[in-house]
Amino acid sequence: MKQVAKKATGGSTTLWDRTRQLASQEILETALRLFTEQGYDETTIAQIAQEAGVSQRTLFRYFGTKEDLLGGDQGRFGQVLTDTISEQPPEADVWETLRAGIAAVLALHDSREQALERFRLLHNTASLRAGWLEKRLRFQEDLLPFIEARMGTGSGSTDPRARAVIATAFACLDAASMTWVGNGGKGNIMDLYDECLAEVRS
Amino acid sequence: MKQVAKKATGGSTTLWDRTRQLASQEILETALRLFTEQGYDETTIAQIAQEAGVSQRTLFRYFGTKEDLLGGDQGRFGQVLTDTISEQPPEADVWETLRAGIAAVLALHDSREQALERFRLLHNTASLRAGWLEKRLRFQEDLLPFIEARMGTGSGSTDPRARAVIATAFACLDAASMTWVGNGGKGNIMDLYDECLAEVRS
DNA sequence: TCACACTTGGCAGTCGCTGCCAAACCATCG
DNA sequence: CGATGGTTTGGCAGCGACTGCCAAGTGTGA
Structure with missing residues (x-):
């Protein structure tokens, strides 16, 4: 030890x-x-x-x-994510809760430049992308109980809805960050995220 | 040759x-x-x-x-997906279009048992999951131009919305298939998918 | 200072995967 | 039927990520 x-x-x-x-x-x-x-x-x-x-x-x-x-403290991300989400007020909307968690994680980067560099590598390297997606999926699973509790749905083994909501949030984050990288880091990722979610949720 | x-x-x-x-x-x-x-x-x-x-x-x-x-014809999936989607009537809703594509791919499995076996392996093996997610992401990128055309949005380099819609559809498929496997293959994946999408789109 | 705990480096080995080359193979033509 | 030529096959050496093991080096605390 x-x-x-x-x-x-x-x-x-x-x-x-x-x-x-x-x-x-x-x-x-x-x-x-x-x-x-x-x-x-x-x-x-x-x-x-x-x-x-x-x-x-x-x-x-x-x-x-x-x-x-590349990831620095990969475990750190998951920690901040679940922490932030579990700290949200119980009456908050699920989407608001997830948004808060994602924003917290994004705020973890040292600088815009470093974030851009990492994201660029991530999106341009197949093997890295794969690993990242896998890790992200594990985060999603960790979030499941929290979100289920807020939605009042049954357990994830029988009710897919909580999983769907979480996965959708991350899907929008994906779309946002890819577009952000494509734009060379112009603008704010969270703005893009909001745009994505707005489109998806009609 | x-x-x-x-x-x-x-x-x-x-x-x-x-x-x-x-x-x-x-x-x-x-x-x-x-x-x-x-x-x-x-x-x-x-x-x-x-x-x-x-x-x-x-x-x-x-x-x-x-x-x-494991994947049998992995390339096949992508082919069927893009083919089905490009064959949808131009006036069809984007969500309907994506649904049709996903349904077509799911229909590709030989039997329910084989599908369950593959999905189970996929969801229980980290390395496989990673590879699968990566491949899926590439499919999503392939779909981009088709969906963008139907939505009348700008190119994906500046407008994240088409990407978000596609990613959300697959996110729901993910949630649905995971739940399906968790249930031991009971029920229909597309029903779960619809349930997911309904929840997400309020 | 001495003994202990921890860290380090090297080596061999596993596993996925590739390039190279010689041998086995099938098809086709004469 | 037999020779020719393109194709497939298997073995071997090698690369890169990664691990277990063991010996040697180094800070720590008594």
Whole structure:
């Protein structure tokens, strides 16, 4: 176990932790740079490891997967999503609730430029897209109980409606972000999202 | 080129073609059997090839990818989809058009049992799910021009609405099929689909 | 300072997948 | 029937992502 005796921590971070932090950051930056320079599929783990100054084995210990090198904290997204949604007032509309969650996740990006870069890579690389969609689907499943509770429907095993609502929200996010990338990052994703939802819901 | 001199064919199929057909079928059946018996990830290409009586190299010549061993004719889906949709009367509602396309694709399955088996594998295996979602996204992109034409909107690079409508239709299909599998294949997927769309479109 | 916990790197191996080359194969023509 | 030529096949080596294992290095706490 790594966190055997790690209190919440103030400045009490050990040298190890700081080193880990540094290495992790170095790897992440190297990866993102190489990805944008030569493409995701054309960049090998060996290359990233070498340029970041660590062994492949160590790289895989920091990030279990090549995809993880792009997502930063992928787990973070899901956390913020469910947190935000469960914090919405119970009487709020389901669509409003989902909108709030999505907005919260989008707000997580460091900068517009970084977001654009990531989205561009995501939308232009088949393997990345696949992984992302899969992860997103898992988020949707995590959201199911919350949305069902708000809709007062039965469990998802027999009633498809909650799933449909969630999936539709993300479908609109998809359409919005693809259009946003196609536009070179002009405008606001949430505006596009609203436009999409308005069209869908007549 | 393989089809240098192949007319539509009656009994005029050469021995080669028949052998290919047989081998292909054998491989496909072996793969599906092993997948359902021991799971997709737990089944190796080497095993399938051996039990089907061909070399790995040949197997990969028939089906370029492990995923292809499940989908049968994956390309077929997209074809039927776009064909059906482009055949719809121009004055038909967009939602009706998409519904027709989806229904046509669903009708492609040999039997309810086979469909259930495939869907079950798909929904229970992360790697398969990812691949499927990716392929589906490509279908959606193929549909874009058709739907845009019917909606009279601008190109997808600037107007997200057509994409949103398409993505929503597939989102509902997702919710419907997941629920269908969860129910053990009871009922009709299209009924669930209609239920989903009704909920989404208020 | 010493012993312990943790981290690191290297190596071999698995699995999906591809390129290459020689052998087996079928069809067709003479 | 036999020779010719295009096609299919299988084996082999190799790549890239990823994992388990083990030995060596390094900070930590007593």
